[in-house]
Amino acid sequence: MADKCDLCLLGLIILSSLLTGISGVKDHVFISSGENVRLSCNNALSDCKSTTWNYNRFRHSAGVALIAGGIKNKDTERHERLSLESDCSLNIKNVTEEDYGFYKCRQYVNGQKQGPDADVFLHVLHVSVSLTSSSSSSSSSQTEISPGRSVTLSCQLYSYTVYSCDDRVSSGRFELLWVNQAGVDLKTDSRYQILSSSDQYHCIITLTTTLLNEDNNREWRCQLTHRNQLETSVRYTVKYSDPQIQEKLKSV
Incomplete structure (x- = not known):
């Protein structure tokens, strides 16, 4: 009976790790307007040149690439308030109510997606x-x-x-x-x-x-x-x- 319980526990641990790998890291960040915020990229590789940050304000809406290949997209209205840290985290200065939404940190190497996404919900x-x-x-x-x-x-x-x-x-x-x-x-x-x-x-x-x-x-x-x-x-x-x-x- 003890051996069966150990096997069940091991199965749950494996299943949990698999689900985590599929869904990636999810984080909820709460901030007041006017403050600065740092959004962590928990799946970053050693080089931020592989990092892309995408943003959605509403579900089922087209996403916007804020960072691509470690470089800011200057076509976005708020690009001057954005910066990338050495660990590939995304900084947003002077947060406004327009900044709320869903942020996704994703890694690409030679055009191929690497590992799970790091998802951040900004409130x-x-x-x-x-x-x-x-x-x-x-x-x-x-x-x-x-x-x-x-x-x-x-x-x-x-x-x-x-x-x-x-x-x-x-x-x-x-x-x-x-x-x-x-x-x-x-x-x-x-x-x-x-x-x-x-x-x-x-x-x-x-x-x-x-x-x-x-x-x-x-x-x-x-x-x-x-x-x-x-x-x-x-x-x-x-x-x-x-x-x-x-x-x-x-x-x-």
């Missing part, structure tokens, strides 16, 4: 801001951040996946939260309106509140957890734009 967290005024008389300064204005912060997670955002949230894969500087969920404060929405490629959570005098320099943070682990976050700090308001608040 990007991005926050945008919109302002309205609670006073009809302040239409001349719609861009100013000041007390009395209603501010809406929209936090969006951009992902390449076959699963809808609702599926990912309900399964516990992803969770988006707005929290304060102490890390307390702002859903517990009636002052804030927190709403969630989604489509196939975006998870969205918005925070809406009316700014108070004491909100100057206040920080709110949108954070992303993946399988209950904090992956990345984006901070928004209120800065009142009117110098007179700044001086008035200092004297309070």
